[in-house]
Amino acid sequence: EPEDTCKPPVSGNWIVSQSCTMKTSATAPENVRVQSLSILTLPDGVTLDIDLKNYSLTVEKGSGVLIKKGATIK
Numbered sequence: 754e755p756e757d758t759c760k761p762p763v764s765g766n767w768i769v770s771q772s773c774t775m776k777t778s779a780t781a782p783e784n785v786r787v788q789s790l791s792i793l794t795l796p797d798g799v800t801l802d803i804d805l806k807n808y809s810l811t812v813e814k815g816s817g818v819l820i821k822k823g824a825t826i827k
Contacts, residue, residue, distance in 0.1 A: 757777075759774055759793075761785070766784045767781050768786050769788065769816075772791045774795075774796060775801065780801075781802065781803045785809075786810075786813070792817045792819055796823075797822060798824065801826045803826065
């Protein structure tokens with residue numbers, strides 16, 4: 754079983770630079786940036802919690818966030 758790399762770090766910004774699918778719900782400690790033509794996928798039942806009052810979700814041109822039915826970004 755390869756290490757689950759599709760999750761936020763313990764601290765600092767989460768930079769997604771290759772496409773991946775989150776396996777479990779998680780909270781981002783700071784900003785989330787999707788770059789390098791990557792797609793971040795949230796499958797059914799997974800929540801990505803971002804403190805949008807203080808931090809941001811940035812999706813660079815050519816990259817994306819795919820929120821499947823039943824998934825949430827909050």
